[in-house]
Amino acid sequence: MTVPTRELEISGFRGDVITAEHADYDDARAIWNGMVDRRPRLIARCTGAADVAAAVRFARDHDLEIAVRGGGHNVAGTAVCDEGIVIDLSAMRAVSVDPAERTVHVQGGALWGDVDHETQAHGLATTGGIVSHTGVGGLSLGGGIGWLMRKHGLVVDNLVEAEVVTAEGEIVRASAHDHPDLFWALRGGGGNFGVVCSFRFAVHPLGPTVTAGPVIWAAEDTAEVLRFYREFVADAPDELGTIIRLGTIPPGPAVSHELRFRPAIAVGCCYAGPVPDGERAVRALREFGTPLLDLVGPTRYVDHQSGNDDTVLHGWHYYWKAASLMGLSDEVIDVIAEHAHRATSPRSYAAIFHMGGAVARVPRDATAYPGRDVAHHIIIDAVWPADQHGAVATAETAWAREFVQALQPHRAGVYVNFLDSDDDASRVREAYGDDTYRRLAQIKATYDPENVFHHNKNIEP
Numbered sequence: 001m002t003v004p005t006r007e008l009e010i011s012g013f014r015g016d017v018i019t020a021e022h023a024d025y026d027d028a029r030a031i032w033n034g035m036v037d038r039r040p041r042l043i044a045r046c047t048g049a050a051d052v053a054a055a056v057r058f059a060r061d062h063d064l065e066i067a068v069r070g071g072g073h074n075v076a077g078t079a080v081c082d083e084g085i086v087i088d089l090s091a092m093r094a095v096s097v098d099p100a101e102r103t104v105h106v107q108g109g110a111l112w113g114d115v116d117h118e119t120q121a122h123g124l125a126t127t128g129g130i131v132s133h134t135g136v137g138g139l140s141l142g143g144g145i146g147w148l149m150r151k152h153g154l155v156v157d158n159l160v161e162a163e164v165v166t167a168e169g170e171i172v173r174a175s176a177h178d179h180p181d182l183f184w185a186l187r188g189g190g191g192n193f194g195v196v197c198s199f200r201f202a203v204h205p206l207g208p209t210v211t212a213g214p215v216i217w218a219a220e221d222t223a224e225v226l227r228f229y230r231e232f233v234a235d236a237p238d239e240l241g242t243i244i245r246l247g248t249i250p251p252g253p254a255v256s257h258e259l260r261f262r263p264a265i266a267v268g269c270c271y272a273g274p275v276p277d278g279e280r281a282v283r284a285l286r287e288f289g290t291p292l293l294d295l296v297g298p299t300r301y302v303d304h305q306s307g308n309d310d311t312v313l314h315g316w317h318y319y320w321k322a323a324s325l326m327g328l329s330d331e332v333i334d335v336i337a338e339h340a341h342r343a344t345s346p347r348s349y350a351a352i353f354h355m356g357g358a359v360a361r362v363p364r365d366a367t368a369y370p371g372r373d374v375a376h377h378i379i380i381d382a383v384w385p386a387d388q389h390g391a392v393a394t395a396e397t398a399w400a401r402e403f404v405q406a407l408q409p410h411r412a413g414v415y416v417n418f419l420d421s422d423d424d425a426s427r428v429r430e431a432y433g434d435d436t437y438r439r440l441a442q443i444k445a446t447y448d449p450e451n452v453f454h455h456n457k458n459i460e461p
């Protein structure tokens, strides 16, 4: 519906309202994935929960579609809509640590770099995203995987409480004691249940220096490295988080000119414990085969957390496919080795997250993140600069589709936060499984019966 500009005044709103006439409009509607080009009627840049509540009520009164923007990193671009209103939390990034209580209070528009910066000042950390410019909001609400999860659980396993603006425009608190059904749904159910204005997470002693970094082998060694890795992680301690990256070697100060953009397989490590213990835990990995490069060493945790930032810049074009795997069987390894290095863009890559540990010890029905028994999530990330849209885009999207299709026989669901825009409602159901989806739909019927919050990976009431 088209609302005349003079009616775009939100009663009781203190933040900025940005419409197409404003100089900031194009910046304000741009998100991480440069392929997403949507033109909302207005962007309500909120300063706090009161603004969010006012914006929700305004949207409902004017029958405007709502998109909620946290960090703006969702590849499907759900943070912006055409014609409707964007409830933009990007000005709500405050983070404060309570060291005595061992919790951190995080506003709904904060980025993971904000959280790491503040928590590490106290020698504390919590599980968070592996790229510091990713938003806390969307990542947390889908479950939240990261380097520390095998020791400290998923992001949602650390959630203590959340302040939420509901579809009615009411501000409520959700925790194990207040609105426990809403609290359950927020821990995996995405942005379906309201706008989270702030989170409180448990934090744990860490660092500031940890044993971290990648060991990198030539692409030709992919199958052998994966077979070794399968045994290596089988009895890895919970403290050891590892993520495999299959793609070219990103340029960086520690990478020689000859190795830049060379196709490779890297196993990234981060040990959530004392540095010497970490060195012992990764020794066998570093001694395997003939690495091209070994960058493992004592590293500041905050540096490790932002070490991949430049490999996924804002404004490039991105297309993702993903699947969950119960293990790295010989067949799975063969598929990965065959497809991983077929991308033509040197920016494209696949990443394989090692799950298990504390993640697997939480009962499946304790939260709305159901994939507790999954061994690995794989994400196939086609990436190309905006000015190469055309033949490169076609080749890269085909690569991602063929790769995920080849994994189809081994697929054990998918992580909801890795779904792209052409993943339809059946994929959302796949991500949750029948039992979790049914329970989420019931809670949705209580908190958002009219599906006001539907511009997301939608759970229908």
Ligand SMILES: Cc1cc2nc3c(=O)[nH]c(=O)nc-3n(C[C@H](O)[C@H](O)[C@H](O)COP(=O)(O)OP(=O)(O)OC[C@H]3O[C@@H](n4cnc5c(N)ncnc54)[C@H](O)[C@@H]3O)c2cc1C
Pocket: 032, 067, 068, 069, 070, 071, 072, 073, 074, 075, 077, 078, 079, 080, 089, 108, 109, 128, 129, 130, 131, 134, 135, 136, 137, 138, 139, 140, 141, 142, 143, 144, 145, 146, 190, 191, 192, 194, 195, 196, 197, 312, 417, 418, 455, 456, 457
């Ligand atoms: C470079 C990169 C690295 C990533 N790394 C990881 C990783 O390490 N671990 C991992 O688990 N995932 C990772 N992801 C996936 C990530 O979890 C999703 O992209 C997630 O949607 C990003 O959240 P956001 O707030 O930045 O995104 P947005 O696009 O702003 O939000 C996505 C959706 O989440 C909802 N939402 C966001 N904030 C709020 C809020 N405060 N209240 C209510 N709803 C909200 C809205 O429905 C919104 O449409 C990564 C993504 C990228 C692009």
